[in-house]
């Protein structure tokens with residue numbers, strides 16, 4: 001019989017890539033989606049798997065719904081990818097973020113403990129838990145100091161995952177993932193804002209892109225590589241926690257420069273702080289501006305991951321360069337904007 005996986009957050013970036021990977025491996029994939037006016041299938045359609053996933057109504061806020069799903073599906077593997085995942089929004093919605101990112105993890109763990117204790121569990125933790133970093137690079141032993149309600153909420157989910165493993169012997173693993181991007185990344189995230197913005201500028205649909213802190217540095221990988229790491233964590237005999245990262249850090253500024261090349265621009269920077277602008281050398285037009293509106297109230301420091309435990313124990317590595325990721329994202333957005341007038345997701 002095919003193995004069964006339940007993926008929460010299947011309508012998101014990672015959910016779509018993970019569903020594709022699991023289907024390719026022969027799993028029966030159940031995908032949890034929230035009730036909304038949208039179908040939640042856009043990303044699955046782009047990957048050509050919308051018809052292959054069994055969508056089930058799912059909401060992190062509903063304990064009864066979670067209990068019923070786990071009791072009836074009894075999945076071999078449950079990947080909890082659903083979350084309020086946008087850091088900036090977590091300052092505006094700290095309580096809602098806490099409910100879905102923190103408390104809801106306990107709802108799922110309780111469901112597994114009560115109704116399906118053999119289910120292997122993956123929790124989507126994050127490098128944002130390191131926040132004001134104590135050491136560079138960060139690994140599984142680095143102390144946490146989250147700098148946003150998002151980071152704090154995810155830290156609770158991380159520790160509950162560890163706690164249910166230690167208390168009840170659940171096969172529960174936490175993936176501490178550094179940023180990972182793709183053409184399916186949500187439009188509010190900076191890399192996608194850059195790729196889609198530049199594609200629209202190139203097609204004459206907007207004048208410029210407006211960004212926050214150009215010198216914020218992140219460790220960026222490709223989502224398609226990272227979902228393979230999630231799956232590998234659940235194939236191990238013993239559950240554990242793993243950092244997945246590229247091991248390289250780049251500034252937002254550098255990502256803009258790289259992405260601009262694929263869109264046919266070359267950027268020259270002028271000015272400083274919020275007066276800084278990025279000018280396209282060829283046309284002389286200002287195509288990047290900065291606004292304090294997009295600065296975080298508390299910035300995280302130098303996020304740089306050390307994924308050597310994953311390399312050693314999972315034989316996992318991040319294999320896509322940031323140049324390739326930027327080019328892939330801009331190209332996909334250019335193709336969509338030319339064909340459809342806008343990106344499909």
Ligand SMILES: NC(=O)c1ccc[n+]([C@@H]2O[C@H](COP(=O)([O-])OP(=O)(O)OC[C@H]3O[C@@H](n4cnc5c(N)ncnc54)[C@H](OP(=O)(O)O)[C@@H]3O)[C@@H](O)[C@H]2O)c1
Pocket residue numbers: 008009010011012013014015032033034036040058059060061080081082083084085086100124125126127176177178179180181185186
């Ligand atoms: N991408 C990264 O760089 C990164 C790094 C570290 C950790 N993470 C974590 O990894 C996970 C996947 O990331 P992603 O980039 O794929 O995020 P994403 O694209 O924002 O997807 C989030 C998913 O969660 C769902 N969701 C939100 N609130 C929900 C609720 N109350 N009930 C049920 N579903 C809900 C969303 O559904 P709707 O479509 O209905 O909104 C969406 O499917 C998230 O937990 C994120 O925090 C991501």
